[in-house]
Amino acid sequence: MPGLIIDGKPVDVPTGATVLEAARKLGIDIPTLCFAPGFEAGAGCMVCAVRIDGKLRPSCATVAREGMVVESETADIMSARRQAAELILRHHAGDCEAPCQTVFPTGLHIPAMLRLVAAGKFDSALELVLRETPLLSLVAEVEDAPYERACRRAQHDGAVNIGGIVKHLSARENQQGTPSAPACREKINRKALLNSPGATGLAAAYFLLREGVSCAVCGKIQELPFPGDMAREIRRLEQMGLETTVGSAPEPDVIISPPESNPAQPDNVFICREEPNLFACLRAGRKLAGEVLRYLKIDAGTFSRRRSVHLGSISPEEMAVFLKNASAEARTEFSGKTAAAEISREAKRCLHCDCRAAADCRLREVAEKLGASFSRHGDRPFAFAVRDHNPRIIYEPGKCIACGLCEKLSEKNGVTAGLCLVGRGLGIKAGMPLDDWSRLAQLAQAEEYARVCPAGALALRD
């Protein structure tokens, strides 16, 4: 039972246990990427580095010894871990979020919406949109759908008609009569008072209500300078629980006010700026809601906008890879009478730029936690590529971080012609023996491979 000291705290662990295990026993959180329980330690990614005897060492692969003195949470170790994550991201050929999603003011997961539309599941698509989009009837009326400009398909033969599809969904909803509201969390005992809100304030209210905060308006809702069915949107907010008829608002926890009205600014007063542009208002409103939630210490883990790596400009070869999974048809414009089938066809033009693993990618999560910069400068050494021979699993080599876990899984399962690490140095990546990709098709255990991969390099098809 060696005893060691981590960040000043003593701990005893069984013989053979690693420093990582010892730290976890103490409740000290050390991030890992290339380590997975049940496999030999990777000693590769170095995001688990600790300092022992003045040297940075991978804690996952260092066996604890009697009397060891380990540093884990110092600023310089954090910066080394961050540096490791940044180096990995700089070589990463993928987008966590699609370009369209990144520019959409509230981060609506557009490719997911398009997949539902393509499959004819309009109601689910609408539900998805409403979860992320306040003031939908106004959003649908914005001319030219500016987020379409970011659409990757625009570089090829015209953006996907995302604006048309959003408009269609909004119109569908309109036909249903009563507006539908997104699912909201159960109300908790927290109250926000909105002082004469405009679009920004209403957007903030939308998200606060969704997260279970009660909201009441005092004063009058401002006249908005944007086209769209405002009455319908207010009804939707009321359905979500917004109190528009100000009665007594006893002791609100926070107050959301326009800038001019609050010279004193106690710290529970949040300034709410109305912008001349609807999308700017939505963006500001979402951000404001986030600040309020944080102030109220409400855990809304999924709420803050997540960071994303971006491919940036892509080569013609990469475009060809993207186009493989999309319909070849040209963009169609819609009129009020366009049939649903045609709208689905348009949605099939989407290139699905988003990463399948975006929601549960360990690389992304660890990098965010370490405060790593996701931006890349200089050239990408690897191209975006897809190996889609297998019916269940997709392999994207550009996202492989060479952790070796898939190889270890092959070995463990006795798969003699499975995925393994190929090459050396900078070029080392998961691959197939003899470069024979056709055999990827026979690879069983798809779930296991997808689960073990710490990035989205190996992911289930859907």
Next chain:
Amino acid sequence: MTDNHLSAEDSSSLENLLAEIGSGREAVLPLLQAVQEKYGYLPETALRWLAANSGLPETALWEVATFYPQFRHCPAGKYEIHVCHGTACHVKGAPRISDAIRRYLKIPDGADTDPEKIFTLREVACLGCCTLAPAMQIGDLTFGHLTPASIGTALEDFLRYEVERTNPQIEPEVSDTDAEIRISMVSCCIARGCGEVRDAAEEFLRQTGVRAKLKEVGCVGLCYQTPMLEIISADKSSHLYLRVRPEDVGELLLRHFTPPGLLRHATATLAVKLDHLLGKAPAEEKSDRENAPGQLLIALEDCGRFAPCDLREYQSGGGFEALRKALDMTHAEIIGEIGTSGLRGRGGGGYPTAKKWRQVRENSGAEKYLIMNGDEGDPGAFMDRMLMESYPFRLIEGMSIAALAVGARRGILYIRAEYPLAVRRMREALRVAENARLLGDDILGSQFSFSLEIRQGMGSFVCGEETALISSLEGRRGFPRPRPPYPAESGFRNRPTLVNNVETFAVIPWIIRHGGEKFAAVGTGSSSGTKVFALAGRVRNGGLIEVPMGISVREIIERFGGGMEEGHALKAVQIGGPSGGCLPANLCDTPVDYEALAGTGAIMGSGGLVVLDERDCLVDLARYFMAFICQQSCGRCVPCRIGTGQMLEILEKLCAGTAREKELQELEKLAGYVKDASLCGLGQTAPNTVLTTLRYFREEYEAHLRGNCPAGRCGQLARYFITDNCIGCTRCAQICPVEAIAFTPYERHVIDQEKCVRCGLCAYACQAITLEQICRD
């Protein structure tokens, strides 16, 4: 071989390979090496056959086949051209030689073989003939002092030689005379024409009937002076001649031997004829190598005296006495003696040898292993190769003593793939030693048993790192492992394993024979004994030298290197290869001592020592080493795999004059991070050249930020320019490979800078062409 089946003949020969080599995991590398030996590359069908018939998982074959750079996956040309990109050759312009060969053979970008599949171009690390830099090897011919302009002639010479080739192999003959003719035959000497000298001497003996032993000996430690001929006349007096040309051989031999009988007349006329040439043939040198002030030869003891694989000769010089002596000692006494000597590992790290031996000894376990690390990956060094080529028995003796001390019964010699002669000689010596019962069971009548086998690397520098070496032996890709556990605790097959460098083993017999104290008397307190260096670069006399520790770097240059090349001033010394650093001229009084060198940011390293002058650009040198590191990084850990790649990107920008101040800071930050966070010694030392040059030559980096290369080395920052001295002779226009110079007889010629690829050919052809700095501001 596009179809999926092997011919019956092929599969039966592969079956034989399997039977011979085995099919366990450890056989992966040897099996693939054998397949490549047979086909010149790894045909897919052969790999599939192996996978199907050996029971080895395809993943195992493939991870190894794609990890080691020497494996080829497509057929090669008939001949391989090995262009040396070692440090010395790089400094003297190797990249231009490669470019020139590519252009001459019309090898397309991204390919390595010419369209007719005659030549395959390979860039290799040091060929061990740095004194000839820049150098290349084709088959067993070496070409030196190349210029882009001489490439064509060299390749034609080679093809002509191939046609005429006769390759007599002479074994040392026993004859009943004491007279000897000794010619050093080690890679570097062979490169300098010792083969021709030997042929001439053989011819002389055949024609004249003179009775003398013709003997190929190991390194004489005078590489820059070879071909060397040492004549031991019947009265046992020794006469040494340096820089001998084949045509001189007859005359020199006649000075010391009288041909018998009939031939007397004929040769007398020959001698008369030769008299006219007198003064051209070299004069005799005093044979004073060992007496050279301050040169004590331990690793190179008896250099140039013995035929490497002649056991009798080795024994006549005291060979295997040390082993006999050790057999009468307890292991504690042996280790104690090594401890007294203060010997530290010569493989770079300088770990106290006795301490390591003691750890292996004390680790329990019936099965222990010993490994000689002969991977010598430093692209600018070749002393381990020379030791293996020249003193195979001394190494066997050293290893046997070590095995005895630590309790190992089996040992492995891991030898770099590019050292075929070393492998041949070691293999031969093992065979001889086994026959003489110096290896095997019950050695010298004792109860000590020890056997040795040879394994070859496959061109991966990181496999010199001891844990990577062990992975490689175990049939995995050469990934280093986290230490601890150290190999002394758990190494090869998870057993206690002693890993030592070639030179470390080479000095063991001397220490046991003469006692540790005598060894400790040489050198400094913490660094005792001698160290072998490969001295190269801008000195007059390069070559292998053995110097006492504690001597200053400047003294090495002055006393052993004969000073700087005429008209040039010392600027810096790169010491320790890719893991080492640069000492500026003003620090060259630093003694050769592990701690003193470490204090400057450089390291002792394995022994590469490259001398630089004002013509050399240190940013370019840093870029060169970083490019080497990037190619050699195993890819396991992120700091080294991606961090060094990022560093190289910045260094390349610096050399192209497009880097910004911010990137220089980034370079410094990354250097610190990679050093701190890398898993193994390769990454941990990789930034040293960058860090030391930044420390001592920062202004040179800053000049590159301004788009200026003070040494005029960085091609993209300079251009060729035809001066007013042009007389319109058109030679430059004829020689330019990309037609960047218009053919304008009798008029001043002009270089089209857009087309110019900066090969420098025109500047070789004409004095009127100079290199000019492009300055951005």
